[in-house]
Amino acid sequence: MAKKFSVGIDLGATKIMAAAFDKKMKIVSRTKGRTRGEKGAKDVAARMAELAREALEEAGGPSAELSYAGVGAPGPLDPKKGVVLTAPNLGWKNVPLADMLRKALKRPVVVDNDVNMGTFGEYIDGAAKGRKLVVGIFPGTGIGGGIVIDGEVIHGASGAAGEVGHIIVEPNGALCGCGRRGCIETIASRIPIACAVVSAGLRGQAPYVVDRLGTDIDRIKSSDIADAIDAGEKVVEDIVRHAARMLGMAAADIVNILSPDCIVMGGGLVEAMEDIFIKEVAKGIKDFASPSISPTVEVVAAKLGDDAVMVGAVENARRRLEL
Amino acid sequence: MAKKFSVGIDLGATKIMAAAFDKKMKIVSRTKGRTRGEKGAKDVAARMAELAREALEEAGGPSAELSYAGVGAPGPLDPKKGVVLTAPNLGWKNVPLADMLRKALKRPVVVDNDVNMGTFGEYIDGAAKGRKLVVGIFPGTGIGGGIVIDGEVIHGASGAAGEVGHIIVEPNGALCGCGRRGCIETIASRIPIACAVVSAGLRGQAPYVVDRLGTDIDRIKSSDIADAIDAGEKVVEDIVRHAARMLGMAAADIVNILSPDCIVMGGGLVEAMEDIFIKEVAKGIKDFASPSISPTVEVVAAKLGDDAVMVGAVENARRRLEL
8 A cells, every 4th residue: 555645845935845744743755946936836836746746755655645735835825725915035926825736736735824834843843842822933034923822823814923023113213124114124134134244344343244255235144144253253243132132122022912931933043043042032021021921931942943844834734634 | 490690790909890690691780899909808809709699689689599700800810720919909919819709609710810801701792792813902090901812811821911011112111010111001001191191281281181180190080181182182182192102003013913803992091082092003003013914903992891801701701610
């Protein structure tokens, strides 16, 4: 009898990852490819299906069968219908991704937001395992968030609950992609931090990054900023600590509203500078959240890395399909 | 056979209200009395039990039987054990209110936070009936909040989820009772608004309130502020609109995080100046929440008034007791 596997797919702006899971929900194979969003949604969906089939075959040979697939995609999206409403990084609008993949794979497919799935993955088998009220905060190019309460992913009325990146911390602050000013994303995500680091470099205060990479903001990765700190540039460390502290202030709002027992943090910036982010966010919560609430929350680093979205997406699909 | 009723009790800082509910969860009688917190928790619990018995007798005569009681009480409290952890207005610390009432009434008693119960009441039979993700915001002497998701009251890890009054909107703002600075409660609750109104009166800009009531902040009720606006004092209207707008900015954080379909607003200030609060909070959300989320939330005025906490408390008790 052919072996059965489920597949989790993480659709990112630059790469697609897929993994086959056995019945115990353990990963048995992994594949990845380029997204090439410019080729259009049809092409991307075809590549996703292809990668899913490759993962499946690698896991169980040519006769391996797919039970179902779970997908984490950038969003806002409609999690019930599996429609990606807008994904600026892919140039998508109203793409019925779940339907497209169902046709290609001929099996049930559940699509949900990637950050929701990353948070859910950490809840299922990562740093937030066993917690009751989990908020995920993922600062990287943007700042995504997800909420899991008693094992349920919270989508809210718009489907986009967990937009923690757009909590406003500076009403007269910098312009955000959402059209507002001073969202925490304009302070504590990769681009504004890179801007501050390059500015400090141009002022001659912290030359490490500018000397090596020049002043093109978009070329500066989180790891480059971490390298400058490791090289001893205190100014860069101050820049990152301040940003992380402001993120802690935004996290304090979340703590006041939801009283989570766990905030799990991941994303490029946290992966590159875990100690600073975990410590400063915890400090921000201690300083800015209500003292009757702040002692009951723990801030932890995500530990599933690149697997988090796929783990969450597969388990989410299993539950949604009631398998 | 003796008729059976359940009783809902709303324990406030100055008064206690109780109501008997029939099996269809409709109120059939009401009683109330003074709290007199200074006499101590034992005395207050005895008075609560007394009022419950009075409501019961009024509903069904001397042979009427109590099925169970649900209580809404101030404070951070432990909703599982029914222990009021701190209630500064009553001078209480770690009062096992549910146990005390169980002994007095000899029936099951469930105690939960009053603002949670008010929000839940509006969800069960008021302005938020039929909604899926409800956040209650109740500005009065303080600013309380409650969260109901898919019919479940959210307590969080600390038991005190929904502390919307301590969302910080001015990091260098006024000192709050919680020890932080610039919590929305320091801007949009009764005392700071009364302070601004009296200050404007002393400057000669808006004499209505000061002429009638003097400068004792604690004597100025929400309705007095409303009266000044009705008398045409634009400065007072500006003060209230600004406060309500700031509350809308805090509400925008809630909207970004949870994406509720309904925000229900009550409390003394909203009861006295409903139009201003509902309109300005809705405007604050539109202006400050993520545009992908804000269109799916509606801001509505609570409509159960004084009954909300009792309605919520009785239904909460029924569900918790699985009756």
